[in-house]
Amino acid sequence: MTVERLYLYDTTLRDGQQTQGVDFSVKDKLRISAALDALGIDYVEGGWPGANPTDSDFFDAAPKLKATFTAFGMTKRSGRSAANDDVLAAVLNANTPAVCLVGKTHDFHVTTALGITLDENIENISASIKHITDQGPEALFDCEHFFDGYKSNPDYALKAAKAAYDAGARWVVLCDTNGGAMPSQVHAATKAAIVAGIPSSHLGIHTHNDTEHAVANSLAAVDAGARQIQGTLNGLGERCGNANLTTLIPTLLLKEPYASLYETGVTLDGLQGLTALSRMLDDILNRVPLKQAAFVGASAFAHKAGLHASAILKDPTTYEHINPEAVGNKRIIPMSNQAGQSNLRQRLLEAGIEVPKGDPRLNQILDKVKQREDQGYAYDSAQASFELLAHKILGTLPRFFKVKRYRVTVERRKNKYNKMVSISEAVVVAKIGDRKVMSVSQSMDEHGTDSGPINALSRALGKDLGPYQAVIDDMKLVDFKVRITNGGTEAVTRVIIDSQDGQGRHWSTVGVSANIVDASFEALLDAINWKLVRDGVKPA
Numbered sequence: 001m002t003v004e005r006l007y008l009y010d011t012t013l014r015d016g017q018q019t020q021g022v023d024f025s026v027k028d029k030l031r032i033s034a035a036l037d038a039l040g041i042d043y044v045e046g047g048w049p050g051a052n053p054t055d056s057d058f059f060d061a062a063p064k065l066k067a068t069f070t071a072f073g074m075t076k077r078s079g080r081s082a083a084n085d086d087v088l089a090a091v092l093n094a095n096t097p098a099v100c101l102v103g104k105t106h107d108f109h110v111t112t113a114l115g116i117t118l119d120e121n122i123e124n125i126s127a128s129i130k131h132i133t134d135q136g137p138e139a140l141f142d143c144e145h146f147f148d149g150y151k152s153n154p155d156y157a158l159k160a161a162k163a164a165y166d167a168g169a170r171w172v173v174l175c176d177t178n179g180g181a182m183p184s185q186v187h188a189a190t191k192a193a194i195v196a197g198i199p200s201s202h203l204g205i206h207t208h209n210d211t212e213h214a215v216a217n218s219l220a221a222v223d224a225g226a227r228q229i230q231g232t233l234n235g236l237g238e239r240c241g242n243a244n245l246t247t248l249i250p251t252l253l254l255k256e257p258y259a260s261l262y263e264t265g266v267t268l269d270g271l272q273g274l275t276a277l278s279r280m281l282d283d284i285l286n287r288v289p290l291k292q293a294a295f296v297g298a299s300a301f302a303h304k305a306g307l308h309a310s311a312i313l314k315d316p317t318t319y320e321h322i323n324p325e326a327v328g329n330k331r332i333i334p335m336s337n338q339a340g341q342s343n344l345r346q347r348l349l350e351a352g353i354e355v356p357k358g359d360p361r362l363n364q365i366l367d368k369v370k371q372r373e374d375q376g377y378a379y380d381s382a383q384a385s386f387e388l389l390a391h392k393i394l395g396t397l398p399r400f401f402k403v404k405r406y407r408v409t410v411e412r413r414k415n416k417y418n419k420m421v422s423i424s425e426a427v428v429v430a431k432i433g434d435r436k437v438m439s440v441s442q443s444m445d446e447h448g449t450d451s452g453p454i455n456a457l458s459r460a461l462g463k464d465l466g467p468y469q470a471v472i473d474d475m476k477l478v479d480f481k482v483r484i485t486n487g488g489t490e491a492v493t494r495v496i497i498d499s500q501d502g503q504g505r506h507w508s509t510v511g512v513s514a515n516i517v518d519a520s521f522e523a524l525l526d527a528i529n530w531k532l533v534r535d536g537v538k539p540a
Contacts, residue, residue, distance in 0.1 A: 003261065003262060003263050004227065005227070006228070006229060006252060006262045006264050007204075007228040007229070007264075008042050008043070008229055008265060009041075009204065009230040009231075010043065010044050010230075010233070011045040011072075011206075011242065012032060012281070013029050013032060013033065013045060016232040016233065017047065018238035019237055019241065024054065026054055026058050026061060029047070029054075031280075031284065032281065032284065033046065034065075035280060036277075037065045038273075039249075039270055039273065040267060040270050041067050042067055042228075043068045044065055045100060046058055049090050049091055049094040050087070059095075068097050068138065069098070070099065071096040071099050072099075073087055073102075075101050075125055075129075076127060076131075077124070078114075078120050078124060088101075088131060088132075092132070096137060098137055098138040098139070099138070099139055101128055101129065102142040103124065103128070103142070103143070103144060104121055104144055104145065104149075104160070105143040105156075105157045105161055106144070106145035106148050106149030106152060106157065107149060107156045109149075118156060122160060122163050125141065125167070126163045127167075128167075129164050132168075133167070133168035138170045139167075140204070141171070141173065142173045143160065143174050143175050144175050146175050147176045147181040150189040150192070158193060158196040161174070162193075162197055172202055173204035173205065174203070174204065174206070176207040176208055179211060179213075179239065181217055182213065183216045183217055187224045190205070191224045191225065194224070200225035201227055204228030204229070205228070205229055206243075207230075207231075208239065208242055209240045209244070212240075214242060214243035215243055215247050218231065218248055219251070232244070233277065233278060234246055234278055234281055234290075234293070244294075246274060246277075246295060247293075249264070249274065250322070253266060253271055254322050254326060268326070272327065274296055274327045275296040275327055275329045288498065295322075296329060298332070298506070300329055301324040301332060302380075303331070303343075312333070312346070332350075332383065344365060345357065353390060353394065353396070355394070361394055364393050365390050365393050368389060368393060369389070372389070375492070377494070377512050378510055382508045382510035383508060384507040384508055384509045387533070388533070397529075398539045400432070400465075402431045403430050403461075404429045405428075406426065406429070406521060407427045408425070408457055408517055409424070409453075410425075410453055411423050422450045423443075424453040425441070426453065426460040428460040430465070432465065433540040437466060439461070441459035441463055443456035453517060454480065454517070457520065461521075461525070462475065462528065466540065468532055468540075471531065471532060471535050472531055472532070475501050475531055477497060477499055478500045478506070480495070481497075493516045493519045495511045495512075495519040495523050496508055496509070496510050497509050497511075497527055501531060507531075509524075511523035
């Protein structure tokens with residue numbers, strides 16, 4: 001069987017940057033482009049030169065990539081030649097090996113948005129692509145609104161796409177710009193483009209996710225003959241995002257018929273870094289990773305029901321469609337009040353705790369989990385706290401330190417600029433062995449802005465733990481979630497804290513109290529104790 005090459009085109013740094021709330025720095029772009037290159041992406045689109053200072057500076061930095069570094073722009077405007085169009089000049093001046101131009105292929109947009117004739121638009125496409133190729137770079141053409149245009153006027157949409165190919169475009173990319181196409185429509189229109197004279201080896205697909213079909217539409221285009229796929233990491237992009245490459249890449253490498261029919265620049269070994277790459281992007285964006293994300297999410301291979309966990313112990317394929325390690329992820333057996341002994345023993349084994357089958361302490365742990373979840377705890381979302389609870393019942397939890405007392409204050413006062421500000425301060429007194437230590441910390445960021453009482457408490461708790469300090473110095477709090485578990489005047493607050501260390505480990509801890517600060521403190525204590533236990537630290 002002949003294996004065909006599929007080319008992967010990443011537009012995280014351009015189309016992904018159009019995501020609401022996303023604003024990459026040059027440093028961010030350099031880091032992401034290097035990671036994409038290491039993964040094996042064929043094309044890395046860097047942005048639109050001249051559109052903003054960041055993109056211009058990024059192209060000036062000229063990252064050294066094995067991938068084809070690509071600049072993005074648009075076709076020339078009517079009434080001027082391609083050689084005298086300043087937008088085309090800015091894209092060419094980026095000196096990239098490839099240039100991708102976007103142009104209209106929907107007759108409605110040509111006559112309404114651009115206000116030109118259909119023939120003028122065809123001339124703009126042809127002249128622009130020819131000008132790019134005459135200057136040396138590889139040319140790509142993004143057929144904007146192609147699938148809507150194909151429904152409205154198929155002859156014109158195909159004519160516009162074919163004009164780019166005839167002018168020398170290496171890739172003609174069919175775009176579902178509004179994200180409303182269905183897989184069957186994408187398949188039919190892609191087939192029509194091939195029949196119209198655009199070879200499969202020169203045809204690409206770029207889909208948006210407004211109906212949650214971006215990945216399905218991309219695969220439908222491949223089934224019809226497209227051989228380049230455009231998308232973004234974690235599905236970033238304007239509105240509902242682009243086709244998610246962190247879903248598409250493992251699908252192409254691990255799922256039939258794609259795994260047998262095609263090859264990409266990403267190897268099976270490289271695929272094992274996909275989860276880390278996905279989470280690196282979230283870290284850069286200061287976002288919490290989506291737990292339910294396919295392949296790379298923390299819950300993608302989580303098995304909560306006892307029946308599932310029992311089967312997983314016998315054969316993981318009973319409830320897993322792939323081996324989690326193939327994409328750098330891992331299996332999780334969360335604990336909850338639905339858990340049975342199969343879940344429990346598997347979860348303990350993953351934590352390095354081996355308890356014989358039938359040990360009466362297993363039921364003690366299960367009973368305690370059920371009792372505490374009835375009080376508001378949630379151990380399926382706080383695996384680290386569960387491990388500490390199990391260690392405590394098993395009598396294997398070291399006592400590293402004891403907090404004697406803590407105090408948190410929030411004061412509203414004028415600063416030296418006579419402006420009213422809030423200042424949070426925390427004091428923690430702990431006993432380590434025979435030594436008592438007191439830590440005081442204010443919650444201020446680099447701009448002198450108060451970050452709140454919980455931040456102050458976290459800083460004070462982790463400020464001076466003597467012999468343990470070197471172990472916890474690389475810890476940081478990455479997410480803080482609060483939920484009221486019941487109503488009325490005696491409402492119980494659940495706090496879940498997500499932590500991360502320098503090794504890239506993520507863990508979650510839970511605290512419950514009628515007092516939000518006390519619940520937070522319980523979760524913070526668990527976070528530090530889990531880190532000390534997992535790192536094999538001996539009590540002072």
